[in-house]
Amino acid sequence: MLKKLGLAVACIGAIGLFASYGAADEKPEVNKKEIKPAMLFGDMSLVTQDLLNRAGDDGNNFLHTNGNYLQTRYYPARQINVSNVSRLRPAWIFQTDVIDSLETSPIVVNGTMYVTTSFDHVFALNARTGEEIWAYRHKMGPITTYCCGPNNRGVAVYGDMVYLATLDSKLVALDAKTGEVKWTKEIADPEKGYSETMAPTAVKGMILIGTNGGEYGIRGFVKAFDAKTGDLKWTFYTIPEDTKGVWATTDATGRDMHRDIEAEKAAYQKLGPDLYQKLGGGVWQNPAVDLETNRIYFVVGNPSPDLDGSIRPGDNLYTDSLVSLDLDTGKYICHFQYIAHDVWDLDAVSPTIITQVADKDGKMIKGVLHAGKTGHVYVHDAKDCSLIRYSEAMVPQENMWVLPTKDGARMLPGANGGVEWSPMAIDPHAGLAYAINLHQPMTYHVESTKYPDGKLWLGGAFKVIPTEEQWGNITAVNYNTGKIQWQVKTQQPMIGGILATAGGLVFAGEGNGHFKAYDSQTGSALWDFQAGAGVNAPPSSYTVEGKQYIVVGAGGNTQIDYKRGNSIIAFSLPD
Amino acid sequence: MGRGKGTLALLLVSAGAAPSFADPIEDKAAICSACHGENGIPNDKAIPIIWGQNEGYIYIELRDMKKGARKNDQMAPIVENLERDDMMALAAYFAAKPWPNLDQPRAAPADANHFAVMANSGQCGACHQSGFKGAGTQPRLAGQTYEYLLKTMLDFRSGARANNDWMTSLLKTFSEDDIKQMARVLAGL
Numbered sequence: 001m002l003k004k005l006g007l008a009v010a011c012i013g014a015i016g017l018f019a020s021y022g023a024a025d026e027k028p029e030v031n032k033k034e035i036k037p038a039m040l041f042g043d044m045s046l047v048t049q050d051l052l053n054r055a056g057d058d059g060n061n062f063l064h065t066n067g068n069y070l071q072t073r074y075y076p077a078r079q080i081n082v083s084n085v086s087r088l089r090p091a092w093i094f095q096t097d098v099i100d101s102l103e104t105s106p107i108v109v110n111g112t113m114y115v116t117t118s119f120d121h122v123f124a125l126n127a128r129t130g131e132e133i134w135a136y137r138h139k140m141g142p143i144t145t146y147c148c149g150p151n152n153r154g155v156a157v158y159g160d161m162v163y164l165a166t167l168d169s170k171l172v173a174l175d176a177k178t179g180e181v182k183w184t185k186e187i188a189d190p191e192k193g194y195s196e197t198m199a200p201t202a203v204k205g206m207i208l209i210g211t212n213g214g215e216y217g218i219r220g221f222v223k224a225f226d227a228k229t230g231d232l233k234w235t236f237y238t239i240p241e242d243t244k245g246v247w248a249t250t251d252a253t254g255r256d257m258h259r260d261i262e263a264e265k266a267a268y269q270k271l272g273p274d275l276y277q278k279l280g281g282g283v284w285q286n287p288a289v290d291l292e293t294n295r296i297y298f299v300v301g302n303p304s305p306d307l308d309g310s311i312r313p314g315d316n317l318y319t320d321s322l323v324s325l326d327l328d329t330g331k332y333i334c335h336f337q338y339i340a341h342d343v344w345d346l347d348a349v350s351p352t353i354i355t356q357v358a359d360k361d362g363k364m365i366k367g368v369l370h371a372g373k374t375g376h377v378y379v380h381d382a383k384d385c386s387l388i389r390y391s392e393a394m395v396p397q398e399n400m401w402v403l404p405t406k407d408g409a410r411m412l413p414g415a416n417g418g419v420e421w422s423p424m425a426i427d428p429h430a431g432l433a434y435a436i437n438l439h440q441p442m443t444y445h446v447e448s449t450k451y452p453d454g455k456l457w458l459g460g461a462f463k464v465i466p467t468e469e470q471w472g473n474i475t476a477v478n479y480n481t482g483k484i485q486w487q488v489k490t491q492q493p494m495i496g497g498i499l500a501t502a503g504g505l506v507f508a509g510e511g512n513g514h515f516k517a518y519d520s521q522t523g524s525a526l527w528d529f530q531a532g533a534g535v536n537a538p539p540s541s542y543t544v545e546g547k548q549y550i551v552v553g554a555g556g557n558t559q560i561d562y563k564r565g566n567s568i569i570a571f572s573l574p575d
Numbered sequence: 576m577g578r579g580k581g582t583l584a585l586l587l588v589s590a591g592a593a594p595s596f597a598d599p600i601e602d603k604a605a606i607c608s609a610c611h612g613e614n615g616i617p618n619d620k621a622i623p624i625i626w627g628q629n630e631g632y633i634y635i636e637l638r639d640m641k642k643g644a645r646k647n648d649q650m651a652p653i654v655e656n657l658e659r660d661d662m663m664a665l666a667a668y669f670a671a672k673p674w675p676n677l678d679q680p681r682a683a684p685a686d687a688n689h690f691a692v693m694a695n696s697g698q699c700g701a702c703h704q705s706g707f708k709g710a711g712t713q714p715r716l717a718g719q720t721y722e723y724l725l726k727t728m729l730d731f732r733s734g735a736r737a738n739n740d741w742m743t744s745l746l747k748t749f750s751e752d753d754i755k756q757m758a759r760v761l762a763g764l
Contacts, residue, residue, distance in 0.1 A: 100705055142630040142666060144711030148701050445748065449740035461744040466696040561700040
């Protein structure tokens with residue numbers, strides 16, 4: 001159902017123009033220059049590899065879930081900027097027919113937008129008007145096993161196809177012009193705990209996809225399928241057969257994790273050989289792709305069962321790790337484990353970002369960023385995955401790493417983070433990474449339980465402490481120093497994602513329905529819109545006919561239980 | 576489905592005879608109706624509503640009962656000879672039926688508010704989803720019978736219901752009064 005602008009404004013109501021940024025009509029010189037349409041690349045009737053490669057400089061399209069292969073979520077258009085964002089208003093609202101969590105990153109190709117909903121429906125929209133072009137409604141199989149809501153984070157585009165991964169663990173290729181199914185492949189068996197919520201990544205004729213299931217005793221993987229035929233090209237298991245690792249006693253920041261290494265070694269003698277088959281290690285989010293070195297970088301989630309380490313001795317490789325592979329073959333190149341033998345589910349979920357970073361000597365090198373549930377932004381050397389530095393903690397950390405107990409041990413952060421699956425954005429010119437965080441105090445309870453045949457397997461429970469305050473924040477971290485540059489507290493824990501733009505802005509939504517723009521250098525709030533449902537999805541941006549838009553889903557969130565909705569809302573400046 | 580089929584089915588079950596599942600789906604389902612109700616309203620309030628329950632959940636429970644992971648004396652002879660296809664067919668059949676409205680009383684606002692705090696603490700909605708209607712292999716709780724909800728949660732808590740250890744661990748952190756309140760609120764949704 002398409003709502004006309006006037007009705008949409010009347011129903012939802014844009015609010016909050018911030019006077020401190022002066023007259024809205026004043027445009028600095030730099031912005032006048034940029035108002036012209038951005039460059040077009042390649043043959044726009046097809047999504048070519050060349051077009052995908054240049055996405056970072058493409059101010060018309062939004063071609064990757066996280067903006068570009070480096071996953072910077074830094075959008076190059078600056079028509080909407082710090083001086084005029086206060087005048088931003090809804091251009092159109094598209095309402096899907098699914099009122100549930102929206103985690104989609106809208107993808108825009110030459111004026112056509114592709115969005116997904118909970119339960120894996122896809123809509124192709126006119127990006128200028130919001131008018132529906134086609135809809136694909138996934139016929140879900142009866143068996144779905146997923147922990148945190150019926151989410152879908154979006155599509156990948158490649159050639160004349162649109163790719164979707166589903167809760168019943170299928171990879172579906174659709175005709176980009178009609179939504180017709182071209183082929184469907186099973187990624188893994190959903191009855192064994194496999195499911196999909198991430199968007200695929202399209203590169204070099206392949207469709208890359210990870211898997212959920214770290215809460216279900218799966219063996220995690222990243223798979224590459226042929227983009228044309230759907231044939232499997234390679235599989236990398238995130239859990240190698242030898243999972244013991246180096247018996248690390250401290251985490252990436254040097255804090256003692258209170259492991260009983262001798263007891264674990266003894267247990268490993270007995271349990272070690274079979275551990276890999278059910279050790280978890282899901283991959284929830286897209287890899288960053290480095291086409292210069294032909295490598296991908298992604299993070300691997302928690303071991304199974306989450307809280308009970310007694311039955312999975314060893315470091316549980318490569319859970320809670322950054323991993324790099326050869327793109328063509330899926331062969332292992334390097335890894336770095338943040339938390340060996342994790343018993344808190346404080347795993348690695350938020351997608352990686354490739355950018356130039358200062359090494360320990362201040363020399364600029366190619367680096368990889370990841371924001372942890374721990375509340376740190378980790379900065380790595382892309383060459384060997386080694387850790388260069390980690391940021392100041394973005395949320396309170398208390399009692400780390402107390403071991404879970406039968407009656408529950410309090411530790412901060414809670415198991416949702418820190419930074420959950422929410423992608424960061426960066427401003428590579430300022431050396432700032434923007435992360436959204438949760439503060440949700442929890443107790444960690446452990447209880448040893450046997451593998452439950454593909455059902456939820458936590459080995460205990462996490463419990464939010466009902467008497468303690470919860471909140472969130474947006475944090476800008478200087479990744480060349482690890483220092484926090486600015487921080488804005490929000491009423492509720494943050495989940496969804498963030499977008500930075502060359503207009504000097506970052507955009508992020510909240511569970512209470514507010515969708516806000518901030519000055520990316522200072523954190524000053526410049527604009528606020530009440531969307532009527534939780535804005536818990538990563539925003540995108542694009543330009544059509546010379547007009548820049550910001551677009552975001554407002555559908556709430558299942559995991560944190562924010563008010564559900566069904567709106568895709570595009571914003572632009574008035575004519 | 577006539578009452579006669581239900582009565583016959585009940586007699587078969589009571590006598591411990593293994594039912595035949597070579598019949599069309601409606602005949603197979605008639606056995607279920609003897610307890611779960613011919614119109615979707617269970618004959619005994621401690622027996623769950625299965626009309627309109629989520630397909631994947633019904634299948635998983637039948638599977639677990641056959642495996643012995645979920646113990647139930649009444650169901651054991653029913654599931655004994657069920658093959659996976661039978662279970663899937665029964666699950667699809669009952670999932671397609673309308674959820675019956677038992678018209679159970681809506682919780683008082685104070686109870687509902689306390690429930691919201693408890694549900695947030697237990698992160699119940701992460702699995703049972705919007706409106707506690709579940710999806711896939713996650714069960715609908717909203718509008719289920721109070722008696723069944725209470726018994727199930729207490730059985731999870733004690734370990735008597737042993738096919739989802741996560742629920743056992745979680746419910747151990749709640750008092751019996753809390754669980755009664757949760758059952759009341761969920762039944763009234």
